[in-house]
Amino acid sequence: MNYIHRHMEKQIMELSSSYSAILLTGPRQAGKTTMLRELAEKEHIGRQYVTLDDYMERDMAKNDPAMFMQLHKPPVLIDEIQYAPELFTYIKIYVDQHHNPGDFWMTGSQIFRLMRGVQESLAGRVALLHMSPLSQREITGAPCVPFTPDAARLLTEGEQLRPVAAPELFGRLWQGSMPGLVSGRTPNRNVFYSSYLSTYVERDVRELSGSVDALKFNRFVTAAAARCSQLLNYKALADDADIDIQTSKAWVNILETLGIIFLLYPYSNNVLKRTVKTPKVYFYDTGLVCYLTRWSSPEVAERGAMNGALLENFTVSEIMKGYQNAGLTPYLYFYRDRDAREIDLILEGDGKLCPLEIKKTATPDRRLTRVFGVIGKSPLQLGTGAVLCMADKFGAFDSNHLIVPIWMI
Numbered sequence: 038m039n040y041i042h043r044h045m046e047k048q049i050m051e052l053s054s055s056y057s058a059i060l061l062t063g064p065r066q067a068g069k070t071t072m073l074r075e076l077a078e079k080e081h082i083g084r085q086y087v088t089l090d091d092y093m094e095r096d097m098a099k100n101d102p103a104m105f106m107q108l109h110k111p112p113v114l115i116d117e118i119q120y121a122p123e124l125f126t127y128i129k130i131y132v133d134q135h136h137n138p139g140d141f142w143m144t145g146s147q148i149f150r151l152m153r154g155v156q157e158s159l160a161g162r163v164a165l166l167h168m169s170p171l172s173q174r175e176i177t178g179a180p181c182v183p184f185t186p187d188a189a190r191l192l193t194e195g196e197q198l199r200p201v202a203a204p205e206l207f208g209r210l211w212q213g214s215m216p217g218l219v220s221g222r223t224p225n226r227n228v229f230y231s232s233y234l235s236t237y238v239e240r241d242v243r244e245l246s247g248s249v250d251a252l253k254f255n256r257f258v259t260a261a262a263a264r265c266s267q268l269l270n271y272k273a274l275a276d277d278a279d280i281d282i283q284t285s286k287a288w289v290n291i292l293e294t295l296g297i298i299f300l301l302y303p304y305s306n307n308v309l310k311r312t313v314k315t316p317k318v319y320f321y322d323t324g325l326v327c328y329l330t331r332w333s334s335p336e337v338a339e340r341g342a343m344n345g346a347l348l349e350n351f352t353v354s355e356i357m358k359g360y361q362n363a364g365l366t367p368y369l370y371f372y373r374d375r376d377a378r379e380i381d382l383i384l385e386g387d388g389k390l391c392p393l394e395i396k397k398t399a400t401p402d403r404r405l406t407r408v409f410g411v412i413g414k415s416p417l418q419l420g421t422g423a424v425l426c427m428a429d430k431f432g433a434f435d436s437n438h439l440i441v442p443i444w445m446i
Contacts, residue, residue: 041220043072044181044362045168050076052364053139056164057132060118062145063168064296064321065237068216069144070116072168077114077142084142085109088116095120102127111140118143120244125158132162146241147294169296169321170214172358173446183359183367184446185384186391186423186439194445195431201444203339203399203427210351211335213324230328234258238295245291253278257288261298261318262329266346266353268315268373269300289318296321301353304370304383304390306415313373321358323351348443349395352425353382355446378411382425389420395443399427406438 045061049072052059061069070088077084087109089095098105098121106127109115118124128141148167174181179198182190201209213230217223234255242249260277264270275285292298300316320326326347332338338347353369360367368385372378372392382393392409394401401424409422423439425446432440 039220040071040075041068041171041175041216042178043068043168044172044175045166045364046072046076047181048166048362048364049073049142052164052166053142055138056162057135057137057139058128058141058143058159058163059139059166060143060145060159060163061166061168062148062296064170065146065241066215066217066233067168067170067296069168070114071216073114073142073144080112082112085113086116087113089120090117099123106131111135111137112142113140114142114144116144117146119145119147122158129158129162132159146237146296147245148296166364167296167361169354169358169361171216171219172214172362173209173355173444174359175362176209176214176219181359181362183363183365184356185386186393186421186441188421188433188436188439191431191439191441191445195442198445200429200442202429203397204335206427206444207339207344207347208335210323210347211327211332211338213322213327215322215324218324226324227328230325233325238297241295242288242291245294246287253280254288257285258292258297259329261289261292262320262326263343265318265320265326265343266349267317268313269318270315297325299354299357301369301371301382304372304385304412304415313375317371319350319353319357321354323347323354326350345397348397349381352395352443352446355443356382356384359446372412374411378408380408380412383412384420385417387420389418390415391420392422394422394424396424396426399429401426401428401440403434403438406434409438 063069087094089098102123212218218226218229223229239251242254257274257278260274271282271285275282298318298320300318302316303312305312327338330343332341357367370383372380372383380392381395384391384393390412392412394405405424406422413419421437423441425441425443428440428442
């Protein structure tokens with residue numbers, strides 16, 4: 038039950054030396070508070086801790102924020118700040134008067150860009166970070182290196198990282214990446230996810246939307262999990278959960294707000310006019326997907342009808358986590374046009390588009406890279422492409438088309 042060090046620790050401490058306020062958002066149980074309390078102990082400055090999950094503290098923060106600020110003087114860690122947006126104005130005033138780096142550490146179980154009150158009150162005064170459940174690199178103790186198809190770096194890393202065979206990779210995918218499960222604090226996976234859905238998700242959904250039919254919402258989340266790595270179809274989700282399309286749209290927004298899912302948008306520009314406009318939906322934690330879609334073991338999940346979708350979701354979320362953990366914004370897209378040509382993932386950076394194909398095969402075929410040329414008409418330069426797959430070691434078709442094992446991501 039040892040504490041698992043997070044890649045974001047370095048970012049937090051560096052930002053805390055220059056920003057007066059840091060807001061760390063992400064889903065419940067992702068390890069935000071555990072990490073910040075661990076870092077607070079190492080500071081040795083007596084940082085106070087207060088959680089707005091405590092109804093008395095929340096009531097004071099909402100109805101008498103001035104008194105709350107007097108009782109909880111900086112340096113302070115305020116947990117679940119989304120419950121009292123009234124505090125943001127008072128924090129802004131304090132920050133503007135004192136300018137002390139590291140005064141306020143805050144966590145929120147809602148994504149900051151969707152959190153009410155932050156944009157208006159603390160714009161430019163707060164460092165914003167997002168924490169997802171554990172990445173595979175955090176679990177295995179590998180360094181924090183956001184993925185890029187850089188042959189030289191991958192060649193070096195391929196010699197340093199331990200290879201992982203398909204059964205073990207699907208074991209990780211099925212087990213999930215919530216710290217409570219990975220650390221062994223909650224050994225029973227089914228109990229963990231069942232409690233997670235009923236205790237946290239349903240409660241937070243009610244906080245965001247008022248009354249909600251818990252059974253229909255559970256059906257809705259299950260329907261979304263069954264369609265992970267696919268184009269978002271509000272009507273299909275609505276039909277499965279027996280709700281209307283407006284409710285379906287609202288509930289997708291809530292799942293995104295709570296950091297359960299994220300949407301990947303299609304790459305398009307004025308030249309590529311035949312591209313689809315609909316985003317694809319992914320979960321941050323594939324363990325939750327496997328729980329919801331009733332895959333009883335890693336072996337069954339690996340052989341099952343969803344194995345390709347699960348592997349794609351796992352790979353995309355790992356790449357997303359790598360960038361978030363480094364404090365970077367990931368510029369990730371996919372490509373699909375009306376001629377049914379598709380690229381699973383496009384990584385944009387340094388004026389280049391790097392196309393990535395994700396396949397559950399140990400021996401990828403070079404023909405998989407043919408489709409990469411469709412984005413060659415883009416104003417941006419076509420960068421190195423890669424097939425991300427179950428190969429046992431790093432390789433390449435040629436200098437512009439790499440073969441990257443998913444365990445290296």
